Amino acid sequence: MIQFDAVSKRYPSGHEALNRVSFRIERDEMVFLTGHSGAGKSTLLKLIMLMEQPSNGQVLVDGQNLRKLGRRQVPYHRRRVGVVFQNHQLLFDRSVFHNVALPLLIAGYHPREAARRVRAALDKVGLLKKETCNPITLSGGEQQRVGIARAVVNKPMVLLADEPTGNLDPGLSSEIMHLFEQFNQVGVTVLIATHDLALIARMPNRTMTLRDGQLFQGQVAAAGAGS
Amino acid sequence: MSSPGHRRGRRETGAVQSKATLADRLDAWRSHHGLVATESLRRLLRAPGASLLTWMVIGIALALPASLFVALENMQQLTAGWDGAARVSLFLEDSVNEEAGRRLGQQLARREDVAQSVYVSRQAALEEFSQLSGFGALLSELPENPLPAVVVLQPSLGASSVAAMEQLLLQLGQLPGVELAQMDMKWVQRLYSLMALGKRISLALAFLLGLGVLLVAGNTIRLAIENRRDEIVVTKLVGGTDAYVRRPFLYTGLWYGLGGSIVAWLLLTLLLWWLDDPVGILADLYDSSFELQGLGVSGSLSLALAGIVLGLAGAWLAVTRHLGAIEPR
Numbered sequence: 001m002i003q004f005d006a007v008s009k010r011y012p013s014g015h016e017a018l019n020r021v022s023f024r025i026e027r028d029e030m031v032f033l034t035g036h037s038g039a040g041k042s043t044l045l046k047l048i049m050l051m052e053q054p055s056n057g058q059v060l061v062d063g064q065n066l067r068k069l070g071r072r073q074v075p076y077h078r079r080r081v082g083v084v085f086q087n088h089q090l091l092f093d094r095s096v097f098h099n100v101a102l103p104l105l106i107a108g109y110h111p112r113e114a115a116r117r118v119r120a121a122l123d124k125v126g127l128l129k130k131e132t133c134n135p136i137t138l139s140g141g142e143q144q145r146v147g148i149a150r151a152v153v154n155k156p157m158v159l160l161a162d163e164p165t166g167n168l169d170p171g172l173s174s175e176i177m178h179l180f181e182q183f184n185q186v187g188v189t190v191l192i193a194t195h196d197l198a199l200i201a202r203m204p205n206r207t208m209t210l211r212d213g214q215l216f217q218g219q220v221a222a223a224g225a226g227s
Numbered sequence: 228m229s230s231p232g233h234r235r236g237r238r239e240t241g242a243v244q245s246k247a248t249l250a251d252r253l254d255a256w257r258s259h260h261g262l263v264a265t266e267s268l269r270r271l272l273r274a275p276g277a278s279l280l281t282w283m284v285i286g287i288a289l290a291l292p293a294s295l296f297v298a299l300e301n302m303q304q305l306t307a308g309w310d311g312a313a314r315v316s317l318f319l320e321d322s323v324n325e326e327a328g329r330r331l332g333q334q335l336a337r338r339e340d341v342a343q344s345v346y347v348s349r350q351a352a353l354e355e356f357s358q359l360s361g362f363g364a365l366l367s368e369l370p371e372n373p374l375p376a377v378v379v380l381q382p383s384l385g386a387s388s389v390a391a392m393e394q395l396l397l398q399l400g401q402l403p404g405v406e407l408a409q410m411d412m413k414w415v416q417r418l419y420s421l422m423a424l425g426k427r428i429s430l431a432l433a434f435l436l437g438l439g440v441l442l443v444a445g446n447t448i449r450l451a452i453e454n455r456r457d458e459i460v461v462t463k464l465v466g467g468t469d470a471y472v473r474r475p476f477l478y479t480g481l482w483y484g485l486g487g488s489i490v491a492w493l494l495l496t497l498l499l500w501w502l503d504d505p506v507g508i509l510a511d512l513y514d515s516s517f518e519l520q521g522l523g524v525s526g527s528l529s530l531a532l533a534g535i536v537l538g539l540a541g542a543w544l545a546v547t548r549h550l551g552a553i554e555p556r
Binding site for chain 2: 076078083089090105110150
């Protein structure tokens with residue numbers, strides 16, 4: 001589903017965020033991406049989101065070489081990839097409901113159909129009662145769950161999460177992780193960047209480790225393709 | 228490391244990318260436009276002070292050329308048909324007696340380029356003048372009639388052929404017994420060319436002020452874009468196309484333009500109402516049935532259209548310049 005072939009990313013400042021990174025993540029997999037801060041986790045996610053372009057190498061998502069996507073096709077690619085941000089990226093000028101509805105309205109859903117799906121997503125993350133609230137009135141954990149609802153409301157093939165439990169206590173963190181597991185179980189490919197090693201240790205999933213822009217562990221699934 | 232090209236085939240199970248049908252999408256697209264249009268209007272009305280200020284600026288800039296056009300339209304209406312009333316007066320020499328003058332008049336009436344020709348004797352001219360001028364008593368005091376005999380004729384040529392008219396005038400002036408051939412049309416032509424000049428000036432003014440409206444709308448929308456930076460970033464992150472991101476700002480430009488047109492229309496109506504009484508009195512004094520004409524339906528629609536087009540163009544300018552620079556980081 002996600003494949004990196006010798007991907008390097010050098011920023012104009014000269015900083016090399018990724019150095020010849022190769023890996024593949026199969027459909028239905030849930031993978032952790034870890035490493036010290038500044039190791040290139042966020043850059044890796046940004047390349048999948050097309051927020052950045054690689055300096056070298058190729059990124060493939062669902063068999064589509066992202067380098068071949070024109071500027072006009074970027075939005076349609078992003079609709080297939082749900083993202084959960086550490087800082088939530090919620091809009092405080094509208095209710096929880098309208099935050100979650102945004103991807104659906106953008107994708108051209110009728111408001112009635114959108115409303116049905118928004119409620120389903122909010123129900124899934126346990127925030128149905130808060131739909132009319134402004135997200136600024138919610139706690140950090142609740143805001144994160146609104147962000148998750150928004151990321152999955154359009155049923156993306158891929159779900160990315162950048163430090164989704166960054167500011168949460170362990171209890172809330174495992175709740176969030178449980179949510180991701182549930183999405184993975186219904187067929188969503190999940191990639192979670194986190195430096196919460198204690199949390200990862202409790203999960204059975206594959207872990208990829210970045211160090212100074214190089215991937216040195218977990219390039220392929222243990223029982224997956226290649227060797 | 229996995230070999231490139233090795234990929235598992237699509238499976239039937241798993242998450243299915245959700246899709247909407249075409250009819251659904253069309254319906255959604257329409258309702259989305261309605262939603263964006265009302266939402267952007269509501270946004271403007273939520274800051275009534277700032278919006279009103281923009282509407283006033285645009286309105287005044289539109290009202291100026293619009294009122295010039297209305298003034299010119301009125302002038303045109305007032306002077307329409309005046310060119311058909313072009314007359315040539317042939318002032319006869321004193322040596323030409325009444326008999327000869329009458330013959331000349333009849334001769335001229337037979338010419339092809341003359342539609343009508345009437346001889347007015349010195350006596351008749353005096354009577355007509357004393358009646359019209361009100362100087363009757365004074366004129367009767369004069370020892371002799373100061374007025375010459377005149378043949379008044381109406382050329383059959385249209386006023387359009389100015390050269391032919393000049394030619395006719397030259398010929399008539401050289402006829403024996405004719406002291407002077409004079410066309411009463413020069414001032415009409417002068418008026419017309421003045422009006423043509425006025426039209427050009429108001430066009431130039433309209434162009435400049437239109438440019439002003441465009442820039443005012445563009446600049447206001449540039450600020451709106453800055454204020455909604457977060458929203459633009461998030462929209463782009465969750466897959467909003469450029470068109471989707473542009474849309475609310477284009478509608479905002481449309482509302483600025485339309486609101487400005489309405490303000491301009493109100494200003495113009497107020498101006499016409501303010502001028503209606505004095506114009507009526509003036510027309511009465513000239514025994515004219517002239518009435519001030521407003522913009523009318525088509526004029527009002529044109530004004531609205533001009534405002535909308537300028538507002539949209541300004542928004543487009545701001546959006547193409549500034550939206551590209553806002554990308555998720």
